[in-house]
Amino acid sequence: MNYNSLIFWVMFGVIYLIYWKVNHRKQNLLLLVASYIFYGFWDYRFLFLVLLSTIIDFIGGLGVAGREIPSRQRYRLGGLLVGTALVLCTPLSRGRLPHQLSDIAIPLGTLVAVLAYGGLLPYLYALPEAKRRRAFLIISMVANLAILAFFKYFNFFLSSLQTALHLFGITDIPLPLLNIILPAGISFYTFQAMSYTIDIWRKEIEPTSNFQDFALFVCFFPHLVAGPIMRGHTLLPQVIQERTRRQGDTEEGLILVLLGMFKKLVIADNMAPIANAVFYRFTEGTAAGLSGSEVLLGVYAFAFQIYGDFSGYSSIARGISRWLGFELAINFRNPYLAVSPSDFWQRWHISLSSWLRDYLYIPLGGNRQGTARTYGNLLWTMVLGGLWHGASGTFIAWGFYHGMILCLFRFFKVPDPKSWFSIQLRRVLMFHLVCLGWLFFRADTLSAAFQMLKRIVTPGKIPPFALSSLMMILVHCIPILIFEALTKDESQYVRFYEKTWLKKSVIYSALIITTIILNGGQSSEFIYFQF
Template identity: 45%
Template sequence: MIDVTKLLSTLLYDPKDPVLFNSAFFFYYFAIFLFCYLAVSGSKTGRVWVFTLFSLYFFYKACGFYVGLVILSAIVDFNLSRWIYRAQQRSLRVFLLVFSIVINIGLLFYFKYTDFFIGIVNEVTAGHIRPLHLLLPIGISFYTFENLSYTIDVYRKEFPPVDNFMDYLFFLSFFPKLMMGPIVRAADFIPQISQPYVLDREDIGTGMYLIISGLFKKIVISDFIYLNFVQYIFDDPSKHTGLECLLGVYGYALVIYCDFSGYSDMAIGIARWTGFKIPPNFATPYQSASITEFWRRWHISLSSWLRDYLYIPLGGNRKGRVRQYVNLALTMLIGGFWHGASWNFIFWGGLHGVALGLDKVRIDWLKKTGKVYTGFSKYFFKVLGILITFHFVCFCWIFFKASSFHDAWALIHQIAYDFQPGIWYDLYQGYTAVFALMLLGFVLHFVTASGGQQVMEKTMARVPVWGSVAIMVVFIWLLIQVKSTQPMIPIYFQF
């Protein structure tokens, strides 16, 4: 007999157990969704309604009644964009655009940054204003940027507004990317809604590879390394030797990459199975030979958004070199602040802004002198660039991850003054599985760059449907055997 109370508790929002792509609930949810979606796949209206309703429910399971914010945002920007497009007077169009920006940024600011600025006011004035301790709505940073890009593109006449509200709500609430991105632009997504649903072997193979690789990166590599090593290091760096701290930083670099890129891969793979193509969000970023190249490969949807809607409107590189460096610094500072209401994130963004400015100086010098490296020198400086870029990024990750500046500097102090390389063998014996997975993770990171991903996608595309189902079932069973009992919330879930 069905336990109605238990069933209801499973279906209702539980703040202690939000729905995740790697949760057992999601597998049942996704199976039911696919059944319903395929049942109406011949009707554009049916696909939109089924997908939207399932997406809103998915978001409800992740953050409760904050799902109303997504609906409210869709209503506001759907109407504002239409008014902007139809307005004849430039002043009215500007006013409506500014109003849209204020509404979107205002909601984001209220939930994400109010307590941060209350803290600043209290420190400066010795005041006693009570923080509001607001619960941050999951995904608000992502769908806010999607709303902004939509209304700005409409204002620029680069994209006509949609006529059907459900199409826009579908775009904004699309559950694969709703909570953690990628940040998808309406101009790339909305035209796909009206296209007939066709699923070929390439879609099945690519989607399967992305989902399996994403789950593997998230559960097998990221979660295991974090829960069994990295979290111990960052909880109190002063208790660990410099060698442990350094390996912890390397571990976190892999953890945040596998965590976020794994989620992005799953989102893109699920979208592919449902007939939508979302651009990749990562392109083996740790193979970058410069910090400029890194930001072309890391969180591509965010870095391109910041470039097109912040850096270029600020003037980009069109107003002289000094202004260009200032624009870079401001863009990265704001990008850091976007990640969270903390001085650590602002400092992290500032470091990357300074590095990007210095890299522009290097690039300008190479162009001015006509310096071109060939032969052995070309490969030597490429490898050197990869090593320098990777270690700079790792240095910045310390401030991104550490709970305070004190902890960040404590970790750096241990690496600089208490390294103790002699303990490496004891450390290896204590964390053999962790270090083996770290090595595997970095090796796979470079293998996929050399064409491994394309080979795997083509291989899976040749597998018949029954074989694909069998592979997925076996893989999920294996994941259940190896996954940790303590679920790890995705890192970018908090942003």
């Protein structure tokens, strides 16, 4: 279910009408049910995975903190998980009951796992504190990463292994690839659930003993499938505490939603055809007639497409959350105005970059164990950040590339620019460095990426119709860049509600009319839903 679909706004309208008329506990229950319905629109079977991840970290968090889950609640959660697997993951043929053992493999496996884990819990609770804490943490991490690895990386690792075997002349070992459907947003909610257990292990937060509250923390629908990745210490208290309508929430939410829609419908959806026309031709092997300037324009178009798409989603998510009394983290701070690689990662997908910093880079040693180790930690962190996006060599190359430019800027101790001119020059340089990374990110294969790179640096004439693509990019993207250059981040967007109604009406009308006029016509799913 997309934010840019009519059915979503009809559903949200119904939720909103009920939401502020019921008490806090019923509000949470309403949001939890709505979140599961929202996620179930992609593929209802994957609701089982969300529930599984939720139960794993709910029990794990309590176990790390030394709190034993009551037997009655344990049986309820086990029954809920098995029942969900039975209802959602059992294939029915022509309305008949399943007649093969494979048809009930998932429910049966779930039952065995629930019984085994339930039998193991008393022994885990009886362990000394240090061992108990470590055991629950390891179980939580292994279970979450195993789910993520199977659905997202199983075929990639098998293909890589098969390629490696072929290099050694081993070709007679068949490795079966599975037809696996990637669950929407699995990387987002898995990382969020994992951070909760890790924070409890670090004694930074206390676990909640209310399963409904924790379930809503994991699957709160505005940010469920594309972030931002929230932490327990920021979102969970908002779930637990009673919420009231705050002054400005309605109007602040509206301006965020309108800006998000503008970024998605006007910028992203208009840039997509330009970018796709270039990247698809290299994938299909029909790019012989494309000039370097056309390829470069395609890369520019994708740079604005992914920014408008992803930051637009984040703005809409934050706006909807404000209407419901929640405050989600700012995920973008004008990233294309960055002056260095480290500055870029403090502005782009902030919730992921901070997650990688806090749970990967710093635990690896950060910059505290010498220069060589620092560079290694940066490269590992960025490569794994690339792999987080998907099981593809292009994502790994994108992560490695960003790790390299972080290391190079650090090695040469490039100072921050001081004068106005040097700041603008560095912004232009950094924008093009980021665009080079986007080339690898968007390309379907590494071969296509290097072909595009070679074409860009090959001298050639600029065809007349390339100018029309350039004008499309300028018309749709420059206004938002100017607007963002005048503001620090979204926290300054929402100050708009303090203006008079006349001024607000003019700006609201301009945003709506511009979105309608410049809408690309064919809206697509948000790019980051696939991650």
